[in-house]
Amino acid sequence: MTFTPDFTAVGDHLLLSAAVALIPIIYFFWALAVKRMKGYLAGLSTLGIALVIAVIAFKMPVGMAVMSATQGAVYGILPIGWIIITSVFLYKLTVKTGQFDIIRNSVLSITEDRRLQALLVAFSFGAFLEGAAGFGAPVAISAALLVGLGFSPLYAAGICLLANTAPVAFGAIGIPIIAVEGPTGIPAMEISKMVGRQLPFLSVFIPFYLVVIMAGFKKAFEIMPAILVSGISFAVTQFLTSNFMGPELPDILSALVSLLALTIFLKFWKPKTIFRFSAEQEMAASVAENQATMPVTFSGGQIFKAWSPFLVLTGFISIWGIPTIKSALTGHYEGTNVILKGVNSIGHLFTLMPEVPGLSNKIINASGEATPAFYKLELLGAAGTAILLSAIVTKFIVQISWTQWVITFGETLNELKYPIITIASVVGFAYVTNASGMSTTLGMTLAKTGSLFPFFSPFLGWLGVFITGSDTSANLLFGNLQKITATSVGMDPLLAVAANSSGGVTGKMISPQSIAVACAAVGLAGKESDLFRFTIKHSIFLVILIGILTFLQNGILSWMIP
Template sequence: MTFTQDFKAVGGSLGWSAVVAVLPILYFFWALVFKKMKGYIAGLTTLLVSLVLAVIAFKVPVGISIMSASQGAVYGLLPIGWIIITSVFLYNLTVKTGNFNIIRHSVLSITEDRRIQALLVAFSFGAFLEGAAGFGAPVAISAALLVGLGFNPLYAAGLCLIANTAPVAFGAIGVPITAMEGPTGIAATEISKVVGRQLPLLSVFLPFFLIVIMAGLKKAVEVLPAVLVSGISFALTQFLTSNYLGPELPDVLSALVSLVALAVFMKFWQPKTIYRFKSEQETAATVDTIHTESKSQGDSYNSGQILKAWSPFIILTGFISIWGIPTIKLALTGHYEGTNFLLKGVNVLGHALTFMPEVPLLNNKVISGTSHEPIAAVYKLELLGAAGTAILLAAIVTKFVFKISWNKWIVTFVETINEIKYPIITICAVVAYAYVTNTAGMTTTLGLVLAKTGELFPFFSPVLGWLGVFITGSDTSSNVLFAKLQQVTAGSVGMDPLLSLAANSSGGVTGKMISPQSIAVATAAVGLAGKESELLRFTLKYSVILLVVICIITFLQSNVLSWMLP
């Protein structure tokens, strides 16, 4: 039995079909924001709602609906859940061995000011991890680091989600951009250029926005020099790399330049007053006092101890960077066809550890409502190639660096799984919901409604990306889902298709902070399982604000600021 997607399934009307398609989204918001359900309960019930609507309203056969949910759940476990487990595990190893105290003091030796710490860890370091790995690792690791430094867990998670906005479009070595090349036939390098003329406008503003959220406008102005160094260095590098090097390196290079620039700047400048949270002892320390306190803390550990304490994250960076190199990625997943002897050996192992069984009752059983072609469906299990495996290898190397017994290492791993079991259920449930709505054609139905906005489409174009990332949890998935729709609609309304494709990705980054998957990842990383509703309420308004900013930028670039485009 096959199923053909029908975007007018409800009463033969696109409008009524869209009303039904949006119900699971509205339910999820209601469940978290108003009913304050635990994340895994909200996720599971949203999945149930989507299954019922898919079967009854969109006429999807029960078997196809259930198997599409299973495909999503498996993807939620690997690679997304696997990244969370290994990331939190690596962090827990540093805590268990006492090395996180050294990391904490090393950051304090740069500055005790919480505002600057947020810029260093949430914005710069988080962006580096996004560029190297993506898929939840940046928020999980950077949020855990902030909590270890003394940040309130909710604020740590929220700040890292918001800070992660700027780098998402070029995450995981540029995958969200390169993913659009196939469906549209437009070179990824050309799309990268336009995204690189939108996001830097957001990147230069985001550090200031982050500090305003954290401490208020007056306190943000106090550290304006540091904010400008962080934002301008990041944005300028992002523009140059995206326009002249392609989509692979903007995040990695921008983050490194920003991190180094801010750390060096702090050697010559410190804020006149130190900012701490209300829960901490508030002081109005002079610059000399800050230097004295930081120096005394920094001197309690030598450079060897500091290097050793940071080694898990240095090793992590190395492994993730290697895993992100396209040629090595092919070998790790068993798809390498070159002649390099070493990579051929890795390819054999990668092939043995890559499993892609067809999804029963689903593979090639769904006919796309746009291309009218059967849609392949497999369980994608790339055990060696998953970013979580790179993090696990970093944890294994860390075991020897920290000289931890295997018993303590394994016990910590088991404790980590037990600690985040409910967030993993949440992730699997919401990804399963995304797959069900995609299979039914519900997501595309919503996209088609937005595409009917005519001359206002340049303004609403980013909303498609925002919606796609909210539902799927991935800028890559959103770009694949809506790229062709963006391209065709832009051509019909006289908008540059390159701009609409860029808008889909740029708008999508603003939806990352409210995506159910991202919320679950962040709460798991900081030990707030069950508090997903609080985190969503924290990030929702900022997601909408930043989305409107991208909408305005896109609309202006389509009209009065068209000179900004290549």
């Protein structure tokens, strides 16, 4: 028995079908924003509702619906959950051995101002990790660093999710843009150019917006020189690299330039007042007095040793992200299910891709072809494995015993059990939504907006990333639909495909996966609703900005299209 998704399954009507397909999404919004349900309960119940609707309303066979959920759940555990576990584990090793105290001191030696720390860690360092690893690593690691510096967990998670907006489209060595070339036929370099003429505007704005959220307009204007150095250096590099080098390096190079530029700038410029959160104000005077009488200084060697775990991490995930290395480690060409046999790849020995029983080659796509479905288990090639190797090297750097190393890993697993359930359930929900045709139904409905489609085009990417948690997945899901719709309404297809990716980045901060990852990293498991309420308004505001920009680029700013 096979299943062909019917995008007008409810009453043979697209709008009615879309209204029904929206039910799980609306429920999830309600569960987190209104009911303030714990993340894993919201995720599991949303998955249950999606399964019921897929079976009853969209006529998907029960077995296929359940197996698509298991496929998503497995993907939620590996690679996504594995990244979170290893990232938090590495951070805990530095805390347990006292090395993070030195890291904190080294950052404070650059600046004690919380606004500037957020720019350095959440915006610049987080963007570097996004470019090198992607998935949940940037938010998990940078948020944990901010908590270690003294940020409240909610603010640390929210700020890092917001800061992660700027680099997502070029994340993981440009995979979101490289991947969409396949279904659309538009060269990745051209898409890179167009995205590079949209996101730099957001990249200039995000540092300012981030500080406004933290401290208000007045406090943001106090450090405007630093904000401009951070944002403009990032945006200019992002434009130049995306337009003249391609989609692989914009994040990594932009982040490094921004980080270096701001660090050097802060050697010569200081804010008039040091900003701390209100809870810290009462302690500020006594802390300053203690530091004045008993200054804590560390040698360059001590600082280098303390940062070494994260330097090792950077090295490993950068190597893991190189396409040829990744192909060797995973045993297959990126974006395909073709296993590489022979001496050129050891990855096939550590890559398991069993077919999903009852689902593989049972769903017929729009081209009339059966779609294969695999449990994709990349044991060696997963970014989490690179982070685990960093933790093994770190064991020798910080000189912790194997017993304590193992105990710390066990503590990490115990702390993250509920967040992993959350991640597995929401990715399962995404897979059910895609396999049943609900996602495409929603996309086709947005595509009916006619002359206003240039404005709503980014919302399609926003919706895709909210559902799937990935800009890459959203591009694969809606990229070709964007191209076809744009052609029918007289919009440049290149602009529409780029808008899908640019709009998608603003949905990352409210994606259930991202929310679960951020909460897990800062110890807020069960508080996902609070973080969702923090990010939702900013996500909607930013996607509206991208919609306006795209609408203008389709009209009076059409000269910006390559």
